[in-house]
Amino acid sequence: MASTERPEGRGMGDRIYDAIFHSYFWQSIFRSGYPNTPRNQMLAVATNVFLHLHPTRIHRTHVKITHTYCLGGLSFFLFLGLTITGVLLMFYYVPSVERAYEDIMRLETDVRFGILMRNLHRWMAHGMVIMVLMHMMRVFYTGAYKPPREFNWVVGVVLLVLTLLLSFTGYLLPWDQLAFWAITVGTNMVGSAPLLGEPNRFALIGGFEVGPNALIRFYTLHVIALPLLASVFMAVHFWRIRRDGGLARPL
Amino acid sequence: MVAAAQENATSTAVRAKARRQRDEELLVWPDLVFVEFIAAMVFLLSLTALSIAINAPLLDRANPGVTPNPSKAPWYFLNLQELLLHMDPALAGVVVPTIALIALGAIPYFDNTHDGQGEWLSTPRAGRLTFLGAAVGSIGTILLILYDASKHVVIFEGLTGSKWPVGLNFLRTSRALQNDLPWPEWSKKIPLGDFIPSTQLGLPKIVLDLNIAEFLVAQIIPVSTMVGLPILMSIVLWKTGVAKTRRDHMIAQFSGFIAVFIVLTIVGTAFRGQGMELLPPWLVKPPIS
Numbered sequence: 050m051a052s053t054e055r056p057e058g059r060g061m062g063d064r065i066y067d068a069i070f071h072s073y074f075w076q077s078i079f080r081s082g083y084p085n086t087p088r089n090q091m092l093a094v095a096t097n098v099f100l101h102l103h104p105t106r107i108h109r110t111h112v113k114i115t116h117t118y119c120l121g122g123l124s125f126f127l128f129l130g131l132t133i134t135g136v137l138l139m140f141y142y143v144p145s146v147e148r149a150y151e152d153i154m155r156l157e158t159d160v161r162f163g164i165l166m167r168n169l170h171r172w173m174a175h176g177m178v179i180m181v182l183m184h185m186m187r188v189f190y191t192g193a194y195k196p197p198r199e200f201n202w203v204v205g206v207v208l209l210v211l212t213l214l215l216s217f218t219g220y221l222l223p224w225d226q227l228a229f230w231a232i233t234v235g236t237n238m239v240g241s242a243p244l245l246g247e248p249n250r251f252a253l254i255g256g257f258e259v260g261p262n263a264l265i266r267f268y269t270l271h272v273i274a275l276p277l278l279a280s281v282f283m284a285v286h287f288w289r290i291r292r293d294g295g296l297a298r299p300l
Numbered sequence: 301m302v303a304a305a306q307e308n309a310t311s312t313a314v315r316a317k318a319r320r321q322r323d324e325e326l327l328v329w330p331d332l333v334f335v336e337f338i339a340a341m342v343f344l345l346s347l348t349a350l351s352i353a354i355n356a357p358l359l360d361r362a363n364p365g366v367t368p369n370p371s372k373a374p375w376y377f378l379n380l381q382e383l384l385l386h387m388d389p390a391l392a393g394v395v396v397p398t399i400a401l402i403a404l405g406a407i408p409y410f411d412n413t414h415d416g417q418g419e420w421l422s423t424p425r426a427g428r429l430t431f432l433g434a435a436v437g438s439i440g441t442i443l444l445i446l447y448d449a450s451k452h453v454v455i456f457e458g459l460t461g462s463k464w465p466v467g468l469n470f471l472r473t474s475r476a477l478q479n480d481l482p483w484p485e486w487s488k489k490i491p492l493g494d495f496i497p498s499t500q501l502g503l504p505k506i507v508l509d510l511n512i513a514e515f516l517v518a519q520i521i522p523v524s525t526m527v528g529l530p531i532l533m534s535i536v537l538w539k540t541g542v543a544k545t546r547r548d549h550m551i552a553q554f555s556g557f558i559a560v561f562i563v564l565t566i567v568g569t570a571f572r573g574q575g576m577e578l579l580p581p582w583l584v585k586p587p588i589s
């Protein structure tokens with residue numbers, strides 16, 4: 050197309066570059082080229098659906114790694130990674146007492162990259178709990194919960210609880226001894242609460258002891274209810290950061 | 301005229317301030333987006349490496365008939381499971397975490413000053429208070445755990461070469477207060493009955509009968525420890541002038557809380573063997589069934 054108008058002597062690289070980045074198709078996705086002026090760079094952030102979670106400009110102290118250590122961002126990144134690996138695991142896993150354990154075994158031995166997916170999901174899950182706790186500490190020690198950010202801290206505490214619940218409900222799914230007894234111990238703690246403890250425990254595991262009902266409840270909570278809830282609270286969390294004027298600064 | 305001039309003046313000042321702030325700002329693209337991208341890649345690669353190197357655990361198929369010893373919750377709940385060993389289960393498993401979460405969420409409403417905002421530990425005494433809070437929290441927790449495992453008895457017997465005096469048996473652990481003191485018979489069951497009509501709401505019956513010694517050991521002592529020691533810490537810090545502002549107290553309390561949380565988690569994970577006995581990590585064996 051455009052290459053006919055170019056002077057001779059253009060190398061193969063230039064022509065491939067043109068064919069890709071100046072193609073009709075590419076330009077239908079990205080309306081402008083690489084943003085290399087400040088104006089275009091701001092537009093790139095403001096008009097891209099994913100990037101526009103960010104403001105277009107940010108105070109220089111907040112770009113320094115040592116201000117946030119990217120901990121909140123990494124929590125979110127792990128959440129996304131867990132969603133992707135989790136969807137792949139769902140292809141092979143049936144939440145029934147008869148099949149769950151065998152499915153995990155088969156996933157590890159018969160499915161290509163199955164064990165990698167499971168390992169990634171497991172280590173990312175532990176990682177997310179740690180990241181969220183460290184993020185909370187970073188927010189505390191930088192005094193970033195102070196007005197007007199009080200409520201976003203509360204949203205954060207809800208996210209912390211949801212993260213723990215996500216991890217806890219996932220723990221039961223492999224249906225091995227580790228899973229079974231960890232959940233038995235954990236739900237027994239709920240059962241010990243005064244007054245509402247026993248009814249709550251019954252509702253949570255669908256019976257008097259961990260069994261098929263508990264498995265299906267934990268599965269449903271783990272793959273849909275809690276992730277949806279966490280997404281809603283994350284959306285609020287990120288929106289509030291923008292509404293509160295970006296990250297906290299000294300007055 | 302004057303008003304217009306004034307307005308003009310302020311708006312110039314405002315504009316100047318805005319310009320100064322602009323100078324301090326960087327563009328999100330490329331400065332932030334690239335940092336995020338690199339952080340994400342480093343994490344993705346190291347997690348992939350970890351996942352290739354270490355497999356997620358998969359034990360035998362679940363068997364309700366075979367209870368492993370010890371049975372442990374996931375690591376982030378082992379702090380609560382550790383508490384469970386020292387007090388009433390309802391207190392450790394439900395009341396404490398609920399109150400801790402509410403208190404955590406309430407932090408910004410107590411400390412709503414702007415002191416130390418937006419910068420790491422930027423108030424004058426912040427570093428020292430972080431250290432003091434963490435030290436009090438971790439040392440206090442360790443001492444309490446050692447006491448409940450009768451380690452003071454071991455140390456006493458090792459140092460003096462003689463047995464722990466029988467008369468002091470009630471000081472072996474906190475539970476010994478109940479078991480090794482001559483509590484009168486009447487105090488073991490004070491019939492308060494079950495007059496709360498919870499069954500009419502379809503809830504379990506609540507029997508309020510009271511065993512004073514049990515109540516003391518499982519409720520009163522743990523609650524006064526968990527509430528009293530932090531308050532005591534703040535009072536001491538305040539009287540000695542180490543903590544002056546709300547932010548100061550918040551830093552000490554939060555650091556103490558995090559230290560307690562970490563110590564309890566580590567002890568519950570690595571120092572509790574069969575029968576949840578307190579052991580050094582190298583003696584903690586995998587659970588037996």
Ligand code: HEM
Pocket residue numbers: 117119120121122123124125128181184185188191193194198201202203204205206208209212283286290295296297
């Ligand atoms: C799933 C969990 C969470 C995710 C994905 C998340 C994500 C984020 C992100 C991406 C930021 C931007 C700055 C940064 O990266 O540090 C942020 C800021 C913030 N987060 Fe979180 N967060 C989570 C949990 C929490 C928790 C547990 C708390 C506190 C209890 C919290 C309180 C805050 C506050 C107050 C800010 C504003 C910080 C500032 O202005 O400097 N978040 N969060």
